[in-house]
Amino acid sequence: MRRLTCLLGFCGFLSILPARAAPAPHVVHAVASFTVLADVVSHVGGAHVAVTSLVPPDGDPHEFEPAPDDARALRQADVVFMSGEGLESWFARLAHAAGYQGKPVIVSNGIDIHTEHDGQQVETDPHVWNSVPNVIVWTNNIRDALIAADPADADDFRASAAAYTTQLQALDHDIRTAIDTIPPARRRVLTSHDAFGYFGRAYGVTFMAPQGLSTETEASAADVGRLIAQIRESGMTTYFLENATDPRLVQQVAHATGAQPGGELYAEALSTAGGPAPDYISMMRHNTELMVRAMRPH
Secondary structure, three states: OHHHHHHHHHHHHHHOOOOOOOOOOOOOEEEEEOOHHHHHHHHHHHHHHEEEEOOOOOOOOOOOOOOOOHHHHHHHOOEEEEEOOOOOOOEEHHHHHHOOOOOOOEEOOOOOEEHHHHHHHHEOOOOOOHHHHHHHHHHHHHHHHHHOOHHHHHHHHHHHHHHHHHHHHHHHHHHHHHHOOOOHHOEEOOEEEOOOHHHHHOOOOOOEEOOOOOOOOOOOOOHHHHHHHHHHOOOOOEEEEEOOOOOOOHHHHHHHOOEEEEEOOOOOOOOOOOOOOHHHHHHHHHHHHHHHHOOOOO
8 A cells, every 4th residue: 555655656746747848850951042942942841941042032043142151051051952054153162162062952953954055155044943844843853852861751741742743733734824815926025134945935935135044144235236126026015124133234125125114023033021922933923924914915
């Protein structure tokens, strides 16, 4: 009886002790090169991943200048994601400054990459995310990299990637449906630089721009003259600025052709949280809506 009483007393003592906290879930610290990619990583990673974007919202991923905080984030990362295909020309300098010895995950691996011929030079178009099916490839590559970094949460990464892919497939369908309402002869858009080639091939839209694939390049007077002649011949009446590029050149072309502003497109950078394109899906819907409105017969 005495033994039972002692046992009951000990159990009562245990019951008043504070409960031991459950172990904190493992969080993968991921770095993505720019905001569009960071958003996709966040969707696939969910609560298991903390994502830092090196290029900030509304930032130009071509002309980005890394800061000391970026080197620190790179050193502390468990996994680093890049789009690749020449987009992040500044990354080697940042990796050297940070002493980063890892191997970034190139999420565009497996995508059918397009090239353009500029005289004797062949240029790779890095803007793969402007075609939604390419971002489904991104999603799968990101899923596999996160599983490799955190195998314990593999099932969650697979589920998140599958759910996000379903959203992307719906987005792709909606874009095609919207573009199909526009007569093929009117599917022409004037933008600041040549960032929408993958969108054009995927959805049947012709894009014209005074600047080439990178904002680091400068358009010649002859290039601008040819573009002005093309626009006058095509009868285009609307031009678009881009949130991360200098607007002056496209405004010069517009002034020469009489084209009117149609709004601001988000070609390679998301907006801030309060803007019209805080995530990839919102960005693509916003861009498509503005383009369709400009191309629609009035």
